[in-house]
Amino acid sequence: MNTRDSVSGQGLVTTMSPGESRPNAPKWAYLLTAAGSLVIIATYVAVLVTQPATLGQDLGNTTLWVMLGYLAGAALIAAGTLPLIPRSIYALMPVAIALNITVGQIVGTLTPIPLYLDSLGSVIVGVLAGPAAGALTGVLGNVIWGVTINPTVIAFTAGAAFVGAAAGWAARLGAFRAAWWAVIAGLIVGVPGGALGAPVAAFLFGGGLGVGTGSIVATLQAAGLEMLGATTAQSLASDTADKAIIFLIAFLVLRALPKRIVRRYPLAMRSLSARSRRGAGETRETVSA
Amino acid sequence: MTAMQGRLSEPGLERHSRTSPGSSAILHPATELVLLASALLCIYGIPSPVVPATLLALAVITAAASPRIALGRWAATFAVLAAPMLLMVGLIQGVFYPGDRAEVLWRWGAAAVTVDGLAVALQLWLRVAAMIAVCALFAFGSDSARTFDGMIRLRAPLGIAYVCATALSLIPLLRGQVSHALEARAARGWNTARLGTRLGLLPGIIAGLLTASLVQLDQRHDTLEQRGFGRVRRPASLQEHRDGRVQRAIRWAAPLASIALVAGAVSGLVHLPSASEILGAIRG
Numbered sequence: 001m002n003t004r005d006s007v008s009g010q011g012l013v014t015t016m017s018p019g020e021s022r023p024n025a026p027k028w029a030y031l032l033t034a035a036g037s038l039v040i041i042a043t044y045v046a047v048l049v050t051q052p053a054t055l056g057q058d059l060g061n062t063t064l065w066v067m068l069g070y071l072a073g074a075a076l077i078a079a080g081t082l083p084l085i086p087r088s089i090y091a092l093m094p095v096a097i098a099l100n101i102t103v104g105q106i107v108g109t110l111t112p113i114p115l116y117l118d119s120l121g122s123v124i125v126g127v128l129a130g131p132a133a134g135a136l137t138g139v140l141g142n143v144i145w146g147v148t149i150n151p152t153v154i155a156f157t158a159g160a161a162f163v164g165a166a167a168g169w170a171a172r173l174g175a176f177r178a179a180w181w182a183v184i185a186g187l188i189v190g191v192p193g194g195a196l197g198a199p200v201a202a203f204l205f206g207g208g209l210g211v212g213t214g215s216i217v218a219t220l221q222a223a224g225l226e227m228l229g230a231t232t233a234q235s236l237a238s239d240t241a242d243k244a245i246i247f248l249i250a251f252l253v254l255r256a257l258p259k260r261i262v263r264r265y266p267l268a269m270r271s272l273s274a275r276s277r278r279g280a281g282e283t284r285e286t287v288s289a
Numbered sequence: 290m291t292a293m294q295g296r297l298s299e300p301g302l303e304r305h306s307r308t309s310p311g312s313s314a315i316l317h318p319a320t321e322l323v324l325l326a327s328a329l330l331c332i333y334g335i336p337s338p339v340v341p342a343t344l345l346a347l348a349v350i351t352a353a354a355s356p357r358i359a360l361g362r363w364a365a366t367f368a369v370l371a372a373p374m375l376l377m378v379g380l381i382q383g384v385f386y387p388g389d390r391a392e393v394l395w396r397w398g399a400a401a402v403t404v405d406g407l408a409v410a411l412q413l414w415l416r417v418a419a420m421i422a423v424c425a426l427f428a429f430g431s432d433s434a435r436t437f438d439g440m441i442r443l444r445a446p447l448g449i450a451y452v453c454a455t456a457l458s459l460i461p462l463l464r465g466q467v468s469h470a471l472e473a474r475a476a477r478g479w480n481t482a483r484l485g486t487r488l489g490l491l492p493g494i495i496a497g498l499l500t501a502s503l504v505q506l507d508q509r510h511d512t513l514e515q516r517g518f519g520r521v522r523r524p525a526s527l528q529e530h531r532d533g534r535v536q537r538a539i540r541w542a543a544p545l546a547s548i549a550l551v552a553g554a555v556s557g558l559v560h561l562p563s564a565s566e567i568l569g570a571i572r573g
Contacts, residue, residue: 054387055409059564061555063416064334082446090448091510094455095502098463099495101456120495140449144456147325148431150370151424152417154329204333206413208378218377221385222399230387249492256496261503 029083033132036076040158040196043069047199053226055203062203070158070200077161078139081132089129096121097141100160105149115212115242118145118153122164123250127176128265131168138164155204159196163189163243167250168267176251176271186247187240194239198232207231213238314357314430317532318439321427323540327547328423334551337561338412341419348422358429366425371418378417382410408564433457434527441523442532451513455506463498470494 043066051062104118122141126134138160146154153160166189170176175185201207207217207227213234220230254262254271262268316324332341352363385399386406395402431439437454441447474490475481481490553559562570 059336059412067333090452091506093452094459097456098459101460102463140452144453147424148428151420206378206382208374208381214377214381218381218385221387226387252492253496256492258500
């Protein structure tokens with residue numbers, strides 16, 4: 001953003017195309033992002049293949065590999081997405097991060113609901129500004145939340161990056177044009193999101209992070225499931241419901257936002273119905289005039 | 290939600306009414322960040338309960354000795370975050386541990402207290418407790434300006450440093466605005482004590498928050514642009530910080546030493562007592 005683009009207190013006058021036109025993005029940015037994704041997937045597969053489903057008396061190095069693999073992958077994704085994001089989007093990200101932390105801390109760790117609601121800000125940024133901005137918001141949000149209030153979330157950074165990016169991809173496909181499509185997209189995103197979080201929940205925290213989620217893990221282990229199996233089942237159930245609710249809330253927030261804000265983000269126009277887009281277009285013409 | 294918010298501690302977040310924590314800090318914020326990362330690497334990289342137990346004890350001593358950290362608030366934060374984890378991991382792994390060959394101490398139906406389960410639960414909790422303790426130390430002695438200066442000193446990209454520092458300053462503001470929005474709706478007759486009502490009100494509240502925050506941020510952004518933010522790669526520090534050769538040496542030595550320790554532990558060159566060895570020694 002520069003001073004010509006804005007009228008103080010009124011936001012940007014000109015629009016930009018976050019996530020859509022990236023004329024100056026270097027190739028290494030894409031390579032780093034792809035490398036980060038590969039590292040996370042490889043870590044997940046390696047943990048499934050090589051590590052026992054239940055930790056023994058001596059914890060071994062499983063936690064180290066899970067932490068290193070996921071955090072290194074998230075760091076590569078953050079480094080790769082940084083050049084893909086217009087500087088103007090940086091103004092949106094702190095709000096989204098604060099939103100993730102405020103809602104996530106209240107719902108995820110201090111209430112007995114087996115949900116998290118800690119990626120609402122990342123999803124909104126993904127929908128408004130694209131997958132790269134969504135992923136970076138997820139990474140930074142978890143790191144900031146981790147070092148200031150709740151360090152346990154640092155290990156879930158890879159999953160947070162995926163959810164932010166997936167919201168951007170879903171928005172590009174038009175999943176936020178109707179409430180039920182948003183819910184379905186959330187359900188789909190919740191499956192890999194839950195799978196990615198399961199090894200972390202199992203091997204770093206023994207499934208005992210939240211009161212609600214921990215109760216489900218305890219029940220499943222009592223029913224005979226192994227540690228990783230119990231946390232995977234819990235994560236899949238919680239994450240699919242959680243992401244469906246978050247995507248629905250993001251859909252509602254998008255419609256509740258003033259058109260002046262929404263029309264700054266061309267990608268967000270794809271998430272509005274044809275009628276809403278016409279409305280936003282008319283507003284833009286009125287403003288231009 | 291308001292009551293829950295009241296329980297949330299505010300380490301590391303903006304404190305407008307108090308003197309900046311940087312004014313009495315011994316360490317540069319960059320040194321603190323490096324030490325924090327090194328401690329986290331040791332906690333998760335060395336598979337011995339001795340490491341998290343030692344770091345937990347060091348954190349308690351530092352919190353008690355530091356003039357910047359109120360021990361009571363630090364202890365309350367630690368208790369709020371670590372106690373539920375101890376309870377849950379103790380229940381899940383201590384009572385419902387799924388290992389086949391675990392030594393059973395007491396059984397009642399599906400519940401069984403096992404030695405392995407208790408060992409796993411205690412070690413996992415020790416690690417998380419140590420992590421919470423050292424992160425709380427950093428958070429209580431920090432604010433958004435210190436974080437910004439620390440990140441810039443560590444050569445983090447300016448945009449990332451700006452986003453992190455701004456997010457830190459926004460969290461208490463956002464929490465205050467959520468409280469005000471809920472109070473306003475309660476005054477209009479909504480039963481905001483009900484979770485279902487709160488979830489229903491969430492989209493409207495968040496849309497209002499986003500709009501207000503974006504306008505505020507635009508104004509901040511305008512001000513920063515007009516002051517030349519981003520024109521130089523390494524801007525001057527926002528606050529004065531003590532720094533010197535010793536701290537620069539610590540910033541290099543701490544990560545190198547922790548990496549060497551972890552590599553030694555993984556390869557078997559460095560041996561610290563494992564949980565089974567400690568249990569064996571206790572049993573004689």
